[in-house]
Amino acid sequence: MTVEEMPMQEVASILSLADRLDGVPPAVKAGLLAGRKIALLFYESSTRTRTSFELAAKSLGATTTLVSDKSSSIEKGESLKDTGLTLRALGAECIILRHPASGAPFVLERACGLPVLNAGDGMHQHPSQALLDVRTILQRLHLAGRPVEANLLAGCTVAITGDIRHSRVARSNGMLLPRLGAKVLLCGPVELLPEEAASLGQEVEIVRDFESALARAQVVMMLRIQRERLAGLEFDLAAYIDRYQLTQERLARLAPNAVVLHPGPMIRGLEIEDEVADGPQSAIEQQVTNGIALREALLLRALGVEL
Amino acid sequence: MSDLLIIGGHVIDPASGLDQARDILLRDGLIAAVDQPGAFAQIAGTQIAGTQISGPQITGTQVFDAKGLIVAPGLIDLHVHLRDPGQTYKESIVTGTRAAAAGGFTSVVAMPNTLPVNDCPSTLAWMLDPARKPLVRLFAMPAATLGSLGLELTNFEALATGGARGFTDDGKPILDSALMRAALLRAGRLGLPVSQHAEDPRLSNGAVMNAGPMAFRLGLRGYPAEAEASIVERDLQLLRDLVPTEGVHAHLHVQHVSTALALQAIRRAKADGLHVTCEVAPHHFTLTDEAVGHFNTNAKMNPPLRSKDDRQALLQGLADGTVDCLATDHAPHARYEKEIEFERAPNGITGLETALGLALRVLHREHGIPLSRIVELMSTNPARIGKLSQAGTLAPGAWADLTLFDPAHEWTFDASASLSRSRNTPFDGAAMLGKVQATFVAGTRVNPAKLS
Numbered sequence: 001m002t003v004e005e006m007p008m009q010e011v012a013s014i015l016s017l018a019d020r021l022d023g024v025p026p027a028v029k030a031g032l033l034a035g036r037k038i039a040l041l042f043y044e045s046s047t048r049t050r051t052s053f054e055l056a057a058k059s060l061g062a063t064t065t066l067v068s069d070k071s072s073s074i075e076k077g078e079s080l081k082d083t084g085l086t087l088r089a090l091g092a093e094c095i096i097l098r099h100p101a102s103g104a105p106f107v108l109e110r111a112c113g114l115p116v117l118n119a120g121d122g123m124h125q126h127p128s129q130a131l132l133d134v135r136t137i138l139q140r141l142h143l144a145g146r147p148v149e150a151n152l153l154a155g156c157t158v159a160i161t162g163d164i165r166h167s168r169v170a171r172s173n174g175m176l177l178p179r180l181g182a183k184v185l186l187c188g189p190v191e192l193l194p195e196e197a198a199s200l201g202q203e204v205e206i207v208r209d210f211e212s213a214l215a216r217a218q219v220v221m222m223l224r225i226q227r228e229r230l231a232g233l234e235f236d237l238a239a240y241i242d243r244y245q246l247t248q249e250r251l252a253r254l255a256p257n258a259v260v261l262h263p264g265p266m267i268r269g270l271e272i273e274d275e276v277a278d279g280p281q282s283a284i285e286q287q288v289t290n291g292i293a294l295r296e297a298l299l300l301r302a303l304g305v306e307l
Numbered sequence: 308m309s310d311l312l313i314i315g316g317h318v319i320d321p322a323s324g325l326d327q328a329r330d331i332l333l334r335d336g337l338i339a340a341v342d343q344p345g346a347f348a349q350i351a352g353t354q355i356a357g358t359q360i361s362g363p364q365i366t367g368t369q370v371f372d373a374k375g376l377i378v379a380p381g382l383i384d385l386h387v388h389l390r391d392p393g394q395t396y397k398e399s400i401v402t403g404t405r406a407a408a409a410g411g412f413t414s415v416v417a418m419p420n421t422l423p424v425n426d427c428p429s430t431l432a433w434m435l436d437p438a439r440k441p442l443v444r445l446f447a448m449p450a451a452t453l454g455s456l457g458l459e460l461t462n463f464e465a466l467a468t469g470g471a472r473g474f475t476d477d478g479k480p481i482l483d484s485a486l487m488r489a490a491l492l493r494a495g496r497l498g499l500p501v502s503q504h505a506e507d508p509r510l511s512n513g514a515v516m517n518a519g520p521m522a523f524r525l526g527l528r529g530y531p532a533e534a535e536a537s538i539v540e541r542d543l544q545l546l547r548d549l550v551p552t553e554g555v556h557a558h559l560h561v562q563h564v565s566t567a568l569a570l571q572a573i574r575r576a577k578a579d580g581l582h583v584t585c586e587v588a589p590h591h592f593t594l595t596d597e598a599v600g601h602f603n604t605n606a607k608m609n610p611p612l613r614s615k616d617d618r619q620a621l622l623q624g625l626a627d628g629t630v631d632c633l634a635t636d637h638a639p640h641a642r643y644e645k646e647i648e649f650e651r652a653p654n655g656i657t658g659l660e661t662a663l664g665l666a667l668r669v670l671h672r673e674h675g676i677p678l679s680r681i682v683e684l685m686s687t688n689p690a691r692i693g694k695l696s697q698a699g700t701l702a703p704g705a706w707a708d709l710t711l712f713d714p715a716h717e718w719t720f721d722a723s724a725s726l727s728r729s730r731n732t733p734f735d736g737a738a739m740l741g742k743v744q745a746t747f748v749a750g751t752r753v754n755p756a757k758l759s
Contacts, residue, residue, distance in 0.1 A: 001601075106601045
């Protein structure tokens with residue numbers, strides 16, 4: 001539901017399970033959730049997260065069904081509670097939920113009692129994204145396999161830049177990374193980054209100037225401007241691009257060894273330049289690939305299956 | 308109507324300056340006399356004829372033994388939503404006033420956001436018709452503007468004749484300054500308050516909880532304190548300007564004040580001698596925005612639960628007299644309406660049955676506010692604001708509306724046993740102090756639980 005209350009031991013076991021799953025032969029994997037039913041309930045469009053969860057479930061042998069708000073009784077006004085009860089009555093044992101309303105997974109879990117995996121809820125949380133981001137950071141910083149504990153990322157500074165106000169990815173990472181010892185710099189203009197964002201975690205600091213954040217970072221995470229959530233906010237895009245775009249020039253000058261992450265979808269030419277997105281410092285595709293094993297691990301955990 | 312003698316209780320009636328053991332004689336629905344303990348026994352059969360009181364051994368059904376109880380003028384709630392007419396699946400006048408009686412309230416003032424909106428004399432008359440069978444006294448504040456749309460004032464004069472206790476578009480503010488000025492002026496000439504829901508929606512677009520760290524963590528949009536304070540400041544300025552320009556000391560009542568900022572503005576205006584009063588809801592002095600927790604829709608209301616600092620400021624205002632009264636903003640909703648996504652869930656919680664228990668626990672026990680001040684906040688002052696001259700006191704001639712409660716009784720609120728039709732409360736299982744033992748309206752004990 002949220003990374004906020006996820007015990008460190010859980011984070012550790014999920015990351016280690018994901019690593020081990022990468023080494024399991026497909027045929028063995030396909031038996032792990034054979035005959036199990038998993039519902040994907042998507043109230044918001046998604047490419048990466050939906051496909052990743054779906055492929056993860058299928059590679060474990062589960063039967064999946066996708067219910068989206070556009071082609072279901074949700075359009076006729078069926079509530080989230082009743083949708084959950086219906087999926088449960090159809091035999092779903094776990095529901096993966098993507099929803100535009102913050103906190104929707106709690107409503108669903110309270111209503112149907114099934115394990116709910118939060119695939120992104122409003123501006124609240126995107127736990128599987130934060131976990132796959134950690135996984136990617138550990139791989140890139142050659143820390144994979146080390147014990148996951150409170151000082152694992154000590155000395156590592158992660159600059160999260162962009163539309164933090166509307167970003168569930170920023171919230172999940174801002175809560176999870178400091179617990180692993182990382183320093184998190186939140187960077188953006190005040191319209192997209194309110195002062196209270198610093199309360200996400202202990203080692204979270206607001207840095208308005210992108211270049212000074214960049215100069216301190218080992219990991220740079222860029223976020224998209226969420227036009228769909230701006231809610232009438234007046235915003236000068238040209239000025240934003242000028243101040244906050246991750247350009248090849250800035251990267252080479254200020255953070256030549258930093259790892260570049262983006263949870264997607266990215267808008268090339270806005271928050272990030274082509275050359276950076278496709279360049280050697282980019283771990284963007286690696287993030288996506290890492291998501292599958294990570295979500296396989298989440299599904300096994302949700303359904304109580306051990307490897 | 309027969310007489311009733313309430314003996315052995317500790318009477319708290321700030322309006323009469325009483326805070327001591329007293330016996331009270333009720334006759335014909337009014338307070339007949341208040342005297343020393345045992346005084347009525349001494350004079351039984353002589354001055355007070357036909358009371359069947361004979362000697363110190365008082366017996367019979369017309370005597371209520373209030374030993375160990377506080378005897379207070381009946382509690383008054385200036386701010387309730389009874390959902391009747393139009394939404395009786397949430398509440399009705401009968402069920403809402405039942406909950407009121409159980410909570411010790413003898414008078415309630417219904418807000419106008421019913422279906423249809425209470426914005427004309429005929430709807431007001433329907434609501435106040437005895438045929439609605441309220442268990443306690445029912446009053447109403449009709450809408451200040453037609454349909455509460457904020458465009459055109461209702462007929463204040465006709466509504467006042469029909470019994471309006473003030474005018475309000477509760478749930479939304481009267482945003483247009485010229486219209487608010489006109490409302491204050493017309494209501495002021497009638498001697499009635501304009502009761503304002505202070506919120507500038509231009510500053511709270513899409514807001515569902517208090518703005519601050521908690522809202523940020525939950526990914527919810529927040530109401531800034533300024534959205535409340537800016538309307539209060541604007542209204543106070545209008546009030547100030549009406550004195551020299553129109554010679555009218557209009558009365559502004561600020562509903563459910565929730566922020567330190569707005570309360571400070573009210574405190575200054577009071578010091579300047581403006582006729583402004585305000586109410587605070589029990590949930591705002593009991594809880595903070597942390598209570599939203601995992602998106603608990605029963606912690607969602609407007610104005611929202613605020614920060615620790617705001618709560619402290621309200622407690623200070625309740626203690627020092629800046630806050631005039633408590634009001635529950637009792638706002639029932641059906642279970643299915645609250646069991647949805649937090650940002651889509653309707654605002655509001657029930658409050659009639661928990662107000663006294665929270666006031667005694669939080670204000671009296673935890674913050675040392677004397678019981679007499681609590682009676683003032685829950686009876687004396689709301690009577691004055693609502694222009695209920697025969698309520699809010701136990702002086703002879705007043706309505707025989709009384710609330711008798713055991714101030715030491717600790718109990719736990721069980722929402723499933725609520726007499727309201729709805730259960731949307733964040734206080735299910737919460738500790739309460741002070742239990743209502745009897746509620747009298749016009750000299751007759753109300754038994755809310757026994758109603759069929």
